[in-house]
Amino acid sequence: MSKADNMLSILWLLGSGKRVTAQQLADELEIHVRTVYRCIDSLCASGVPIIADSGPNGGYQILGEFIDSPLLFDSEEQIALVHASVFAQEAGYPLTEALVRAVDKLKRYTNEEQLEWINRHSRGLAVIQTPAEGRELKLLQCLEEAAAHGESVNMDYAKGPDLASSHRVLDPYGIVHWKGNWYVVGFCHLRGEIRSFRVDRILYLKATNLNFERPAAFSPKDFLLRSLLPNPLEAETQVIVRLQGHEHVLNEICKHWLFGHSIIERRGPSEVLFQLEEQSLKTYVPYFLLSYGKSLEILEPRMLIDRMTEVSLEIFKHYEVMQKKMIGKDEEIK
Incomplete structure (x- = not known):
């Protein structure tokens, strides 16, 4: 038998709760007693609480309630x-x-x-997701280890691909996966406050000899959500957005991370009211809603309709220029 088979067999024999000597185990499994010793050492190293008593009535025995724990999964x-x-x-x-x-x-x-x-x-199960690259996996491993052991890290971080990096010491409280990206949440010594950072924007990371203690009952996940989602109590300007459309379209919009946390009222299957920050209506929201085309109607506010018009014209002009360039190239070829 392989070593793993021997280890499992020894585990089952010790499961009776009685003391068993190494020679008895060897005789039962028809293996050398030295093999028993090696398997016992491996079981102990893997966390099995085996104790050894010397003397005439000695032998190996599993400690505590481990023998009652399930060893196999259904x-x-x-x-x-x-x-x-x-x-x-x-x-x-x-x-x-x-x-x-x-x-x-x-x-x-x-x-x-x-x-x-x-x-x-x-x-029968598949997941479509852009996996983390090898470099990002190493960063995640380092951050997970540091968070588990309460060890601070030196970090160079860039907020964007074209921005200069800044050096800081971070106490990583935990890593969070959200909407296809990994984040680390922790206390930033440079800013003197708890902050979140995208792992793929970390340029350099190395553990230090400094230790920290994570605040009791602190949740990295809750902190990240609060930092990413709008807070109606703190936002300067909140605007009511009323959308009308096909039920399945509104259902999809309500699942979105921003809209899903901003629902005020669902008026039947074809109308929903949201409360969003005014700034988001000028930047992100129009581009997102354009993907639904004519299956969606904006009832209010007027400013969002005007912004949708501006964005649509910008996109139209962009592709009109591209079209003219393509026509020019075709004529040159002819």
Whole structure:
């Protein structure tokens, strides 16, 4: 048998709760006693609480309630773990290699019927997501380790591709995956406050010898959402936006991260009221709503309708220029 098979067999034998000597284990499994010692060491290293008592009545025994804990997963639990690994890998989970090994181990030590069941369900699930690059994965691994051990990091960060970077010391409280991007939330020593940073904009990262303690009950996820979503109580100007359209179109808009958190009232299947910041109506919102074309109607405010007109004309002029250039090239070829 392989070492893994021997370890699992020893685990089952110790599961009785009785003390068993190394020689008894070796005789039962028909292996050398030295193999037993190596397997026991590996089990202890993996976290199994095995104690050894010397003397005439000595032997190995599992400590506490570990013997009562489930050692195997049922079919639904196995499928759930495999499906969860698909989501995690596509999102750029920092411990992807370890996750793949764990799933491979799960499949390797299941029976043929369960393995076929797992594979059939695995083929029925797919996730479309732009995965994190190798460099970003290393940054995420470093940040996750630093957050877990309460260790500050030195970081060079650029807010955009064309902007100069700035150096700072960061106490990473946790990493968050949101809308296809990874963020790190923590205390920024440069600004003297808790802030969030996009991981893909980190240019340099290295752990320090400094330690910190994360505030009790602090949630990196809640902080990130509060920093990204508009706050009606703090915003300078809030505007009511009333949209009308096909039910399925409005349903899709209501799922959007900005609109979904700004709903005031749903007036039947074909009309919704939102409360949005005025600045967003001049910048982001018009371009987003244009993608729905004539299936959507803006009832108010007038300023958003005017801005939609301006944006539409800008796009029209842009492609009109492109069209003229293409016509000119075609004529030159002729």
